[in-house]
Amino acid sequence: MASKHKKRKVVLASGVFDLLHLGHVKFLEEAKKAGGKNAELIVIIARDSTVEKTKGSKPIMPESQRRTLVESLKVVDEAVLGFENFDIGEVIEKIKPDIIALGYDQTAMEKQVREYVNKHGLNVQVVRVSKFEEDELSSSSKIRQKIVEKFAR
Amino acid sequence: MASKHKKRKVVLASGVFDLLHLGHVKFLEEAKKAGGKNAELIVIIARDSTVEKTKGSKPIMPESQRRTLVESLKVVDEAVLGFENFDIGEVIEKIKPDIIALGYDQTAMEKQVREYVNKHGLNVQVVRVSKFEEDELSSSSKIRQKIVEKFAR
Numbered sequence: 001m002a003s004k005h006k007k008r009k010v011v012l013a014s015g016v017f018d019l020l021h022l023g024h025v026k027f028l029e030e031a032k033k034a035g036g037k038n039a040e041l042i043v044i045i046a047r048d049s050t051v052e053k054t055k056g057s058k059p060i061m062p063e064s065q066r067r068t069l070v071e072s073l074k075v076v077d078e079a080v081l082g083f084e085n086f087d088i089g090e091v092i093e094k095i096k097p098d099i100i101a102l103g104y105d106q107t108a109m110e111k112q113v114r115e116y117v118n119k120h121g122l123n124v125q126v127v128r129v130s131k132f133e134e135d136e137l138s139s140s141s142k143i144r145q146k147i148v149e150k151f152a153r
Numbered sequence: 154m155a156s157k158h159k160k161r162k163v164v165l166a167s168g169v170f171d172l173l174h175l176g177h178v179k180f181l182e183e184a185k186k187a188g189g190k191n192a193e194l195i196v197i198i199a200r201d202s203t204v205e206k207t208k209g210s211k212p213i214m215p216e217s218q219r220r221t222l223v224e225s226l227k228v229v230d231e232a233v234l235g236f237e238n239f240d241i242g243e244v245i246e247k248i249k250p251d252i253i254a255l256g257y258d259q260t261a262m263e264k265q266v267r268e269y270v271n272k273h274g275l276n277v278q279v280v281r282v283s284k285f286e287e288d289e290l291s292s293s294s295k296i297r298q299k300i301v302e303k304f305a306r
Contacts, residue, residue, distance in 0.1 A: 019296075020173050022218045025225045060299055065175045072178045074227050143172075146213055147300045 009035035012097035014044035014082065014109070016051055017066050018059035019140045026132035028075045031101030034127045042095055043070050043079045050086050060144075088112045092124065100124055104131040162188035165250035167197035167235070167262070169204055170219050171212035172293045179285035181228045184254030187280045195248055196223050196232045203239050213297075241265045245277065253277055257284040 013031040017024055032041040045067045048058045059066065063081055071079035083090055088109070092100075100117075102110045110128065117124045166184040170177055185194040198220045201211045212219065216234055224232035236243055241262070245253075253270075255263045263279065270277045 020222070021214070022222055025222060057303070060296060060303070061174070069173070069175055069178060072227055073225055075225065143213060144300050147297050150210070150213070 009039045009098040010096065011035040011039050011041050011099045011101055012044065012091070012095050013041065013101045013103075014046065014091075015103060015106070016046045016059055016140075017043075017070050018051075018061050019143050020066075020069055021140065021143060023132045024070075025073060025075065027101075027103050027129050028070075028073065030129040031099075031127070032075055034099050034101055034125075034129075039099075040077045041075060042097070043076055044082045044091060044095075045070060045079055046086075047082050047084055049084055050082060089116050089120075092116060092122070097124060099127055101127045101129055103129055162192045162251040163249065164188040164192050164194050164252045164254055165197065165244070165248050166194065166254045166256075167199065167244075168256060168259075169199045169212055169293075170196075170223050171204075171214050172296050173219075173222055174293065174296060176285045177223075178226060178228065180254075180256050180282050181223075181226065183282040184252075184280070185228055187252050187254055187278075187282075192252075193230045194228060195250070196229055197235045197244060197248075198223060198232055199239075200235050200237055202237055203235060241269050242273075245269060245275070250277060252280055254280045254282055256282055 011031055011034055013028060015024070015027075028041060028043065032039050035041070045063060046059075048063045052058045061069075067079050067081055070076055092113075100113050102113070110126065113124075113126055116122075117126065164184055164187055166181060168177070168180075181194060181196065185192050188194070198216060199212075201216045205211045214222075220232050220234055223229055245266075253266050255266070263281065266279055269275075270279065
């Protein structure tokens, strides 16, 4: 007999979420859907230091603001700052997700996640969310570019 | 005897909400608080055409994206696009708010609202929300400036 109260599935997503835009919200909505009804969506926000290491410079918005803004979205149950020294294994052990959702541009992260999950034989589903294509302003870099074109002299 | 089920107070706030940041969210949270427990927060999103008329150029993010993003915030019950020819009277007659909340920089709007409310003897409370001062990135113009300084060559 199936249990009357099914455990809520925990979906984990992560990202920088600098200059919050509709593409971010659509990604998070699709991620949560992967966990079915009553899924819980936990979002890891990349630390300023991690972004600086991987992209060469810090985000426009500081990490505390990025975290609070993401957590203020209806679709998000909890947003937490990542570890200073990012380690996917530590994140998985701590959050214990049922599903890890990855955005269209998170290919390096997907590789790390799949390797870790396979190596440790974990029962974690890895889901790829496709890009939201409504218009050209659903990427932080394109928003930055439009601002620079408009305001730089 | 007081009614057991008090009517939810409707709070109306408005703005452009281009480049959504924590200052916007804090403003909306304070606005909703003014309506007490169970308040309903309705947000009018300024049309691209209205912003172009009043500020000389359109916002970075198109109106449909600004509306959807604001409505995806936990604190917001409903976000609606403003009228093409903005008229505070029409807005008040349509939404019938108990409270109109104004941000620190909405002085022109405050004047219009107070004049309309007084002239028509309406029972609408006008509330001014003070500026959120956590740090320097709680304004769209400062975010734009930081982006331009960082990326323009």
